[in-house]
Each structure stands twice: as C-alpha cells, then as structure tokens.
Amino acid sequence: MRRTALAAFMALLTLSSAATAENYPSHPITIVVPFSAGGPSDAMTRILAERMKTTLGEAILVENTTGAGGSIGVGRVVHSASDGYTIGFGHLGTHVANGAIYKLGYDLVTDLEPVVLLPSNPMIIVSKNAVPAKSLNELLAWLKSRPEPAAAGTAGAGSGSHIAGLAFETASGVKLQYVPYRGTGPAMNDLVAGQIDIIVDQLSNSINQVRAGTIRGYAVTDARRAEQASDIPTTDEAGLPGFHMTLWSGLWVPKGTPKEIVTKLNAAAVDALNDPSVRHQLENLGLQMPPADRLTPEALGDWQKAEIAKWWPVIKAANVKIE
Ligand code: MLT
Numbered sequence: 001m002r003r004t005a006l007a008a009f010m011a012l013l014t015l016s017s018a019a020t021a022e023n024y025p026s027h028p029i030t031i032v033v034p035f036s037a038g039g040p041s042d043a044m045t046r047i048l049a050e051r052m053k054t055t056l057g058e059a060i061l062v063e064n065t066t067g068a069g070g071s072i073g074v075g076r077v078v079h080s081a082s083d084g085y086t087i088g089f090g091h092l093g094t095h096v097a098n099g100a101i102y103k104l105g106y107d108l109v110t111d112l113e114p115v116v117l118l119p120s121n122p123m124i125i126v127s128k129n130a131v132p133a134k135s136l137n138e139l140l141a142w143l144k145s146r147p148e149p150a151a152a153g154t155a156g157a158g159s160g161s162h163i164a165g166l167a168f169e170t171a172s173g174v175k176l177q178y179v180p181y182r183g184t185g186p187a188m189n190d191l192v193a194g195q196i197d198i199i200v201d202q203l204s205n206s207i208n209q210v211r212a213g214t215i216r217g218y219a220v221t222d223a224r225r226a227e228q229a230s231d232i233p234t235t236d237e238a239g240l241p242g243f244h245m246t247l248w249s250g251l252w253v254p255k256g257t258p259k260e261i262v263t264k265l266n267a268a269a270v271d272a273l274n275d276p277s278v279r280h281q282l283e284n285l286g287l288q289m290p291p292a293d294r295l296t297p298e299a300l301g302d303w304q305k306a307e308i309a310k311w312w313p314v315i316k317a318a319n320v321k322i323e
Contacts, residue, residue, distance in 0.1 A: 021260035024084050025058040031087045031251070034073025034094055035155050036183025037064045040121060040205040040285075044249065045089045047281050048118070051272035056264065066182035068322075069158030070094035071102050078106040082256035084265065087115065091160055091249035096307045098158040100315040101322065109308070112252040113262055114300035116269040119287035120248040121202035122222040123164045124232065126215050128194045136218040136238035139198075140172055149177040150197040153187030156180045157322045160247040161187070163311075164200035164221070166318050171235075171243035191215055202247055203229065204285035221245045226286045246288065248307075250300045262297055270295050 031049055035041045042064060049060040065073035070093060077088030099108045106112075125136065133139040143150050154162040161184050165176055179196050181187040184205050190196050192214045199206070203220060207229055210217035219238035220226050235243040251269060253262060272278050273289065283289070294303070 020083065021258045021264075024258075024261050024264060025056050027085070028059040028061055029056065029085050029087065030061045030063050031089055032073050032077050033062055033064050033089045034066060034070030035064065035159070036066055036181070036185045039155070039183035039185030039188075040202040041089055041091065041249070042183070042185065043204060043285065044119065044282065044287065047278060048269065048272045051275050051278045052265075052268040055268035055271045064183075067156070068102060069098050069156035069162065071098045071104055071158065074098070074108075074112075075104070075106055077252065078111045078254060080254050082113075082254040082258075084253060084257055084261035086254065087265065088112070088252045089118075089249065090252060092247050092307060092311070093155075093158050093160040093163055095250065095252065095304055096311050097163050097315055099308065100312040101158040101320045109301075109305060111255050113255055113257050114297045114304060115251040115253055115262055116266045116297065117290040117294055117300045117303060118249040118251065118269070119273075119282050119289055120246045121160075121204050121287055122220050122226060122246045123160075123200055124203045124206050124210070124220050124229075125168065125198065125200055125218045125235075126191065126206045126210065127198045127218070128191050128196070129214070129216055130194050131197060131216065133216075133218075136233070136235070136240060139218050140174060140239065143172070143174040143176075143198075149175045151179050151195075152176040153184065153191055153196045153199040153201075154178050154180055155183045155187065157320055158315075159184075161199055161201055162320075163315070164245055164247070166315075166320070167221075167243065167245055168200045168240075171240050188215075204282075204287050207286050228284060228286045248290075248303070250304070252300075266295070266297055 033042045053060045065076045080086035133142045209215045217232045219235045
C-alpha cells in the first residue's frame, strides 16, 4: 500500500512539474544582476531581457541586488524557488573568483544550473583625465613614481574589475589601492569626477566615456584591437605584452529547475543573441559574441568548471583581503 502511494505521489510530482514547465512562463520573470544599475552587467542584461521577453511572452524584470563582489546577488538566486522565475546574471568574477575568496555558503557549481554563455568583455585600462600620462608606458611610470599606491576602483573583492586589477599588478609590478563600489557604474562616476585614479574596467563600461573624452583609455587587454575602439592599442602594442583578459558572462538558475524550463530560457537567450539589432547594440559596446557552438547549458557548465580549475590557484595565491 505504502509503495503504491509513493509511486502515485512521484507520478503526480512528475506530472505537475511537466505541467509547470509546459505553462512556463505564466507570470513575470526576474533577472538578478549582482551589481549596480547603469554598470556593464546591468546594461548587457537589460538589452538581452528586452528581447528575451518577446520569445518567452512574459515581462522580464531586472533586479539589482548588490554587494560583496556580487556574491550577495548570486546567493539571492541560489536561495530562490527552482521554478524558472528567478534567473541570475554572472561572470568570471561572481561564478568563479568569488568561490576562491569568500565563504559563500553555497556552491557555485552544484547549487546552480547553467543556462547560457553570454558575450564577453575585453578589459581596458582607464584613468581620470588629471593623470599626467598620454600612453600606457607613461601611465606605468606615473604609477611607479607615486609614493603611495594609486586608487583603483572596483566592484568589490572578486569582481571582474578587481580580478583584472590583480592581473594588472602581476603583469606590471605596480601596487594598487583598491576602492570598492557596488558596481563599476558608480566607480566610473568617481573616475570621471577625479575621485579615484584608475579602473581596469570592462570595455563596454568605459567605451562611451573614452569616446566622450571624460576619461583616458590606454590599452585593451586583448590580442587584437576592439573594432569599436580601434584607436586604442592592445596591451601587446602599448607595452604590457601578454597581459590578456576578457570577462565572460552567463545566466544561471537555482539547482533543481526543470530541464524543460532551462531549455526554454536557453532558447530565448540564443534568440536574443542571434537578433541583429541586439547584436548591434552589444557589439557597439565592444562586447564579443560567444561562439555559436558554445551556447548550450552544458557548454557553460563545462567552461565554468574549467575556469575554476584555472583561476582558483591564482586567486588563492594572491591571498585577497576582503575590504
Ligand atoms: C558591474 O556590472 O558593475 C561589473 O560587472 C562589476 C565588475 O565585475 O567589475
């Protein structure tokens, strides 16, 4: 009797989750961005969400839940219902680096389901206009000549701008004093205002300010120049050969989210990435599209694991202090 009751219950469960997946989505969806509004993660998410809602047929709300290098926003997603209505934006910082820096209280691989790999950002070394340097070599000389470390804006320990700062220190031998914000959106405001000295920032966050001449751009951390900023040399050309870094990003949902729902979300994101007007908006910000053969949920999961294996030893060796 007990066995048949359990079997009936399990059958009911499968039936209801299939029904849930079938009717998904039946109300608005939330994408949690773990950094401030107006920053690069927020900008990319809002462009994609605007198009994904067309495929999904439901409104998509963008919620900025910030702090601790993005780990608070990721935790919000981990602890959400696994019903497809809470999705998390993340990147190399939040879904790799933070695992080597914070006691997260959740597991970045087993507590989340990967949905799709999103565009990546080459990084760019930028400074306030008051810095007496017109080239990367002059910037390095200025940074090295200072009695105290320059103030470098980040989105908190473990964030992309922080990891890039650490990589810049290693490549250049310069020491930096990190100034944490809840995103590089607000950090950019202070750089334009001259409150901080430099950011090793995502190109999509700096490109318009560099174009407007409100900050100075020195080099892009990629092997080739960015089409949208072709006047800015690469680090190889500008005097830091081999200092290459791009910040990849993705979408995740809480573990246990039905596979059918993950498939629907993946399809909506891929539709958006293949939409010419969406591509134009993203590429105009200097973002690089992910390869077409790496747009499956599994591809993101495998890539994340490979990046964890690559970056954790480096980050743990850096002995990062949480501000
Ligand atoms: C942001 O959107 O503020 C960034 O992704 C922060 C960062 O990781 O540097």
